[in-house]
Amino acid sequence: MPHPAHQLILSADRTILFVPVAKSGSSSVLEAMEQARTSCTPDQFGNYPHITELNEGDPVPDSVRACFVVVRDPVARLASAFAMRVTGGLGYWEPAPGMQLREFIDWTEAELHDGDPDPHVRPQHWAIGCLLNGADPVITQSGRQVPVTLVPIERLSFHLERLGLPSVRENAIGGQPVDPALAAEIAELYPEDLALHAHALSTYTYP
Numbered sequence: 001m002p003h004p005a006h007q008l009i010l011s012a013d014r015t016i017l018f019v020p021v022a023k024s025g026s027s028s029v030l031e032a033m034e035q036a037r038t039s040c041t042p043d044q045f046g047n048y049p050h051i052t053e054l055n056e057g058d059p060v061p062d063s064v065r066a067c068f069v070v071v072r073d074p075v076a077r078l079a080s081a082f083a084m085r086v087t088g089g090l091g092y093w094e095p096a097p098g099m100q101l102r103e104f105i106d107w108t109e110a111e112l113h114d115g116d117p118d119p120h121v122r123p124q125h126w127a128i129g130c131l132l133n134g135a136d137p138v139i140t141q142s143g144r145q146v147p148v149t150l151v152p153i154e155r156l157s158f159h160l161e162r163l164g165l166p167s168v169r170e171n172a173i174g175g176q177p178v179d180p181a182l183a184a185e186i187a188e189l190y191p192e193d194l195a196l197h198a199h200a201l202s203t204y205t206y207p
Contacts, residue, residue: 008054008139009033010061016163017060017067017139017146021127022119023080024072025153032165059142066163067139068149069127070156071200074190075183078108079176081120101182109189125192150200162206 009018011033018033020026034048054060082104088095111117128137128148137148151159157167178186187194 008058008060008141010052010054010064011036012050012052014061014063015065016165017054017064019067019069019127019139019148021069021071021124022122023077023084024124025070025156028156029070029160029165032160032167036165054141057142060139060144060146064146066149067146068151068159069137070151070153071124071193071197072153073197074124074193075178075186077124077193078105078121078186078190079178081108083176084120101178105182105185105189112189123190123193125196128196149206150196150204152197152200152204154201155204159206 007020009020009030010016011018013036016033018026018029020030030048030051033051079101082099082101085093085104086096086099108117108121111121112123117123128150137150139146139148149159161167
């Protein structure tokens, strides 16, 4: 079952559910869902007024035909979080232009040990913990079970197109190269996420 911190985002036409995970293409998916809006809903989620956040206990509409979550290589994901930390991420953090990746990795490790890490470095597998038990990922909400497709970020544009949504921005799946020694350290922090990404790459098919 999803980690208690998960979110569910419902498209404007109420046919698609998305489980956002920070630094795994979520902003691009939300932008695509907003651009493809077909009707206005009274709820608002961030800067995307035509898509809705479902709270725990809210019923999943019968109209939902697809649910997915994007999975990213944890090394590339942390490198993206580091780039955001350096620039400040549009005000999320104070800019830290002099910060080095080594320092950010140490901070990340402390966050992970704290037990309630910042969402941008929180393990991705927390969003779909059932996979670790060998079960097919599924969202259970208000008595309804909805299968969740694990989409490797490398296949995100393809997946969005098949859902009838605009393609993702290319820079959403790119990333800066990371020193191999530091990459190995990052990988050691996220063994479950490495396995999750590898599983998504090997099993992804469009429903």
